[in-house]
Amino acid sequence: MTGPAVPFREIVLKVHSRCDLACDHCYVYEHADQSWRTRPKTISDHVIARTAQRLAEHAKTHALPSVSVILHGGEPLLAGPSRLRRVCEEFGSALSGIAALDLRIHTNGLQLSPRYLDLFDEFDVRVGISLDGDRTANDRHRRFADGRSSHPLVLKAVELLRQDRYRHLDLGILCTVDIANDPHAVLDALVALDPPLIDFLLPHATWDEPPPRPDGSPTAYAEWLLAVFDRWQEEGRPVPVRLFSSVLSTLGGGPSLTESLGLAPTDLVVVETDGRLEQVDSLKSAYEGAAATGFDVFSHSFDDVAAHPGIRARQLGLAGVSETCRRCPVVRSCGGGLYTHRYSPANGFDNPSVYCADLEALVRGIQARTSAAGVSPSVADRDELVAEQHDLTRTLLAGLHDALDGRGGARWDEAWGLAGVLESCEEGAAGLDRVLAHPYTRTWLLDVMEGLHAERPEAVGHALRLASYVAAAAVRSGLDMEVAADYRDGRLFLPTVGELRLAEPGEAGRVRVRAAGEGFSVRREGEGERIVRRGAGSPDWLPVRHFTAGSAPGFALDDLDPYRDCFESPAAPRLGPTDAEAWAGAVGRAWELVEQAAPRQAADAATTLTTLTPLVTGRSARRPHGYGTVGLVMTGDTRKLARALLRGLRRAGLRALLDVTDLYALDGAWEYRLPWGRNAKVPFSGLLAETYERVGLSFLDPEFMDGVPEALDMMEGAAEPTAGGMRLLSSLRDEVGGVHGTSGMNTLMNAVGHELVR
């Protein structure tokens, strides 16, 4: 295997290997590795140039949009302004036209002066400062060699950085935890400095050199951090805290934000002052030479160093943590902790973190404190889900506009502009909403965006269908607005409205469409105006038909939309009038059965389902669509059709949730055996989908409940569900308990037997 699993996007460049402080907790000088003693003090021109060249080559090879270069030490400011200027110039020049360059420096702040900050302003180098909290806390470790306090000088540096002229360069404050400090005093002192970001670091420790635990508590560090968290919450989260943001992000299904937590592959490498390439330098806490790779920028590319087992181990995600961690549900957030903290002389790094109990308590503590707030309202509220779905479609349309970046030409601009005009008044906005909320509009948008991404030549042409959507919205709104739309293969298709045959098959062109009375007018160049009444079908005009079923308000029978073929069976061609009536009648009977057996599901569906599409038997590839449609293969068996309807509703409902919120993360990392008799193993997503479907179907056929309680138990004990996922599992339990409890089951059995007693 060549090249990294994940390319490096962060380079830690050691520009100076000595420091003007003598912090007794520093991993560079005070821990196991003493390699700093043999390094050049300052990075040379040669190392700078070669590293910049290697990084540019790496960014080009992997088409990276941006790379971060973190100037570090020792104390990087000791390299002096001219050396740092050289670094900025070399990297700026090497990366120019290849990738955006994100330059950062992390300093103790003692030397920070306008001389440095003017340089950083010139090259947009952003600055982070180390400070361990209030004076007492800071001076516990961060002192000069002669024991003097560094606190006043660091505060001076922070104040300088906060000045208006430099504030844009401020990255924030890094604070190393010492549980002897007062957590509230530490947070208050840091917040008082108004930094844009804070992070708390656990002091480096290993199983060989465990962290101090003065009161013996195995979770002393979690307790300290949770005290900070509670204070931070009480104060309204005045400053982002990277550690907390990372846990909240992973609990919600997002990425980790620091290498110390989460399972995201590490994408950083360290370049020492002598050009040697090393793993993260915190490994120096583990043992002499722990960070070394044997590679250097003179002889090796960044892809070469990626092959080093230590680097690769931290790119393996779940496979890179210990067996104990792989079985732990918290691993998705803690990721086994910082690699360094896993070290023991006996097992190397194949251990949980020496902070394992702390990390678990921290993650669970934050989860318990925020679980309600971390759940999207769409999980519990159908109206919210509909609104979120609609927002998503509109965001995708705006995203398509950006992605086209002018390639749609005047025709796109005209349609886009008219969409804006339409939504500026209530009737137009309602018409546009109706068309954009149509489930197959989403299919069109995704098809076009993926086509553009894959550089398919027809994608821009398909994007220009926007004019048809806008024309349909204008017709629906009844506004006096003319929209130019394309007809293809002799037909003009207006989504949600119908299809007009205008010319011979194979012919294409443009027409002008305008709302007119109870329909619309169409005018082709050089021809007269043609009036179409929406309600009156004819051989040339095929309207989208609607029907009612049970007590539902009505559905569109969409057998026209060119993007409707997104189910596991192929879409049926346009149904003739007799077939359409029969289809609607059969669906109506199935709907009534669902209303009897599963009244709550039917009531939910009545407010969210807008569209039903006839399918024919056979296999087809499923494609994504928006919320509100189900495809059904015709059958005269009402019970079978009701089951298909219920199954379609459950699938559409879960899919719609997954489109707008993260219900689980790291899907596929673990496998689960399905409890309902088959020997198949599935990822979490498969288990959830089948369980969700079976709970719905069990209202019609109770045997679908077999294995569901076991599946729910499995999922609730799993690592994958987010706060939203846990909320969904809880509502599934309620659904099961509410209907399949003693009294509920009686209702169910009677409903299925068509003998409603209540």
Next chain:
Amino acid sequence: MKTYESTPNFAVAKRRVPLAKIDASGSAAARRMGRVLATADSRPTQISTFNSSL
């Protein structure tokens, strides 16, 4: 069977941001679109994850 809807069943969105003002290039939009677009890149660019710096 009807061929014309008498009462459209979709209400006007409550929290409308005009199409032209939707920020589709920001990280929030990227994450939203990333859930349905197979081609989206999930790793936010220009964040530093290095433990010993911000």
